[in-house]
Amino acid sequence: MAQKIQIAVIVGSLRRDSFNQKLATALARLAPPEFELKRLEIGDLPLYNQDDDANQAEPVKRLKAEIAASQGLIFVTPEYNRSMPGVLKNAIDHASRPYGQSAWAGKPAGVIGVSVGAIGTALAQQHLRNVLAYLDVPTLGQPEAFIQAKDGLFDADGGIGADSRKFVQGWMDRYVAFVGQHQG
Secondary structure (H helix, E strand, C coil): CCCCCEEEEECCCCCCCHHHHHHHHHHHCCCCCCCEEEEEECCCCCCCHHHHHHHCCCCHHHHHHHHCCCCCCECCCCCCCCCCCHHHHHHHHHHHHCCCCCCCCCCCCEEEECCCCCCHHHHHHHHHHHHHHHHHCCECCCCCCCCCCCCCCCCCCECHHHHHHHHHHHHHHHHHHHHHHHHC
16 A cells, blocks of 8 residues: 655644634545645744754654655645734744754645635735745645635535635645655
8 A cells, every 4th residue: 555645734823713724624625545634733832932943842843743754735824914824934933943954845835825805815825935935845836826715615514615616626636746746
């Protein structure tokens, strides 16, 4: 039996009823059977402080190990004040440090998000893409997925609703192909 491709899913929202948490769950259902999506915990990370680089907290070590064990990344982010949430940036900073020991480098990433706003999470995603480029994270360019939270986005079972399923499945299919292009 072939080993599954491990994908680390980083959700930039801690809110219990987060649309982005729901989107991450729904995305896992759209992944092919050879992919295993694992949501990583980021809510327990201390605030990043460079003084701690030589002695990282256990939650930071866990996060870095889970990223290292993955063959790809999916970032599911809301947009706060026209950028990515602080909790997501904190996780990115922790896993990229100390300098020269980034867990992110080389992992193919997909960036997606949902918001009640008409432009979805377009600006948060652009800021995130800028950070990922610096961290040497190849990122799927197309299709971009700026999803607006509307009635029917999620069906009664928590999957993607009928009106959006084709688009979101298309995004997942392109991400799967992108990861395949980056496999050694």
